[in-house]
Amino acid sequence: MTLADVDAVHAIEQAVQSYPWTRGNFADALENGYLCCVEESESGEICGYAILMPVADEAELLTIGVAAARQRKGLGRAILNEMLEAARKGEIKRVFLEVRSSNAAAVALYRSAGFVDIGVRRGYYKNENGSEDAITMACELSLSTDPFEKMSEGNDSGVGD
Numbered sequence: 001m002t003l004a005d006v007d008a009v010h011a012i013e014q015a016v017q018s019y020p021w022t023r024g025n026f027a028d029a030l031e032n033g034y035l036c037c038v039e040e041s042e043s044g045e046i047c048g049y050a051i052l053m054p055v056a057d058e059a060e061l062l063t064i065g066v067a068a069a070r071q072r073k074g075l076g077r078a079i080l081n082e083m084l085e086a087a088r089k090g091e092i093k094r095v096f097l098e099v100r101s102s103n104a105a106a107v108a109l110y111r112s113a114g115f116v117d118i119g120v121r122r123g124y125y126k127n128e129n130g131s132e133d134a135i136t137m138a139c140e141l142s143l144s145t146d147p148f149e150k151m152s153e154g155n156d157s158g159v160g161d
Helices: 002-014 024-033 075-089 106-112
Strands: 034-042 046-055 058-066 094-100 116-129 130-140
Touching: 002 024, 002 034, 002 058, 024 034, 024 046, 024 116, 034 075, 046 075, 046 106, 058 075, 075 094, 094 106, 094 116, 106 130
Parallel strands: 058 094
Antiparallel strands: 034 046, 046 058, 094 130, 116 130
16 A cells, blocks of 8 residues: 555545544554555456554554455455465564454454454444444464465455444
8 A cells, every 4th residue: 555545545444434544544554654455456446455553573453444346255355364464474473453343244254364352342433322342353373374275265244343
């Protein structure tokens, strides 16, 4: 991801997230040297993204998103796999994330990639009823080299928050 990609990424974020990041959040992630990736279609259109914040030998997956028209086609899985592989190459041992407890598709994707529940953050996310809990998850990267090796292509989510 480059600054030139931020408007397209932000447009996807606004379309698929209930409470999206701002354009400035994406620019700040780039400026701070976080691992930021985009996935492009064959025509060069950005259709997915993810941001990973490394700290020492751990990292946090801050956001991941797929354009609505491209969800449930394996792209979310591919982006997650790419980020986990980049983390491994960077000698990251563990990746954390938070996910809305109501986002069953994302929770299932993360679990299938080797993430396990490690806690709950009560009232972490805003929603139409005020707030909802986040499931905190972690993936030990030293235990697996390819979390999707044994998965079939047809079980993807269009992950979000």
